[in-house]
Amino acid sequence: MSIASKEAREKKYWLNLLSKSQFILKMEEKIASLLHEIDDIINILTKIVKTSSGNLTK
16 A cells, blocks of 8 residues: 555656646646546555554554
């Protein structure tokens, strides 16, 4: 899960870069949608990692 979280953060970085560089102008709405989904995925994965590591210490 930790690796998946890092991968999601990397995808977010690249999508932000594409968005800010205006490299693909016609896809701004799609990129915004993907960024929102990636944020949700990152939040879920972060909670899983924190919960899992908390359960290991018990």
